Amino acid sequence: MTAIPHAPNRPDAALRAEALESLLLEQGLIDPKVIDGLIRTYEHDVGPLNGAKVVARAWTDPEYKERLLADGTAAVGEFGFKGPQGEHIEVIENSPSVHNVVVCTLCSCYPWPLLGLPPAWYKDPAYRSRVVREPRKLLGEMGLDLGDDVEIRVWDSSSEVRYFVLPERPAGTDGLSEEELIPLITRDAMVGVGRVANPA
């Protein structure tokens, strides 16, 4: 295999992307429509709203929640959520006594069909390194303080299994419908670095 060595003063990323694109176009290897379609899909269609729909359904439909925890891939498939990085989805449930948080220490594997592409913090070396070594301290720095009585479980996504956190439903939301719950549910809660806040 050929490794491309690091070179000083090399052209910046924007220019190298443009160069790569022009070479691939010249050889007829890529179709600009396909490129634009891929970008549009992940900019506009596939994102945390998908995951929020799954969580809101699980909070309001006990039978759905049971299916989701038993076979995440099939249960999210009921919404049509599938595709790259969604071959096998496993849902892990937070409770008052157990807090789950997900990482990929080796790259940045992430459940794309449910959350879209990973945010910068998830890809940050500081997150990838520290959440498997001092999760309570790191989560505290990220704004999530967990009591000493809460057990922390960290999940490192090293195979093709993608972990998705089912956050706790906040108090004071009993009267809200599935539709009303959806906008409350954040990406960070579905990775396990935040909680879903009480809307009051």
Next chain:
Amino acid sequence: MDGIHDMGGTEGWGTVSIDPDEPVFYEPWEAKAFAFGALSARLSGTNLDAMRHAIDRQHPYDYLVDGYYGRWLGCVETLLVDSGVLAPGAVEARARKLRGEDVTEPPTPTPHKPDYQPTGPGSLRAVDTPPRFGVGDRVRAKEHAPSGHTRLPRYVRGHEGTVVAVQPAQVLPDTHAHFKGENAQHVFAVKFDSDELWGEGAEPFALTIDLYDDYLETAP
């Protein structure tokens, strides 16, 4: 390979901040890099594991400086050069030409894509043999440090944990990334206590990671 990508437990990185208004892509080139990356296995006649290994192989300096999508861009170039779709240095030469330098571009090579055909879509496979371990079994992660691709991070090597789930069987990244066979095998979710990984005085928590059969042995 024991590269810069294997970050679990390494120190000195500082803290993490969350940008609440983060766009999907900060720069248009990041979106392009993502799209090329998504197509890269097909364009190079390789696979997802080869792609991850191409990211691992970025120079450690570039790995950090380029950021996530910069690494994708680098990995696409690596895969295409490895497969002879692009000549070594072709991207750099074209980029310099685009910024007005007088450069001679290397001729387009004859592709030599790997002799590789997947036996099925994706990475999950059916395996006939029963799993070697069951839930509750004590296992040890091997001291397995190949120079090629692996998904066994350094921080769990040599440590003992408990199997908490038998995951779907999958192709083995270590051989699949190098087109040396899928070696589909069982994968086990293994839970490690934090003090087993980080010693006495570690924050109390449990770390669960999916480990391929080849990475494990029965705990002594």
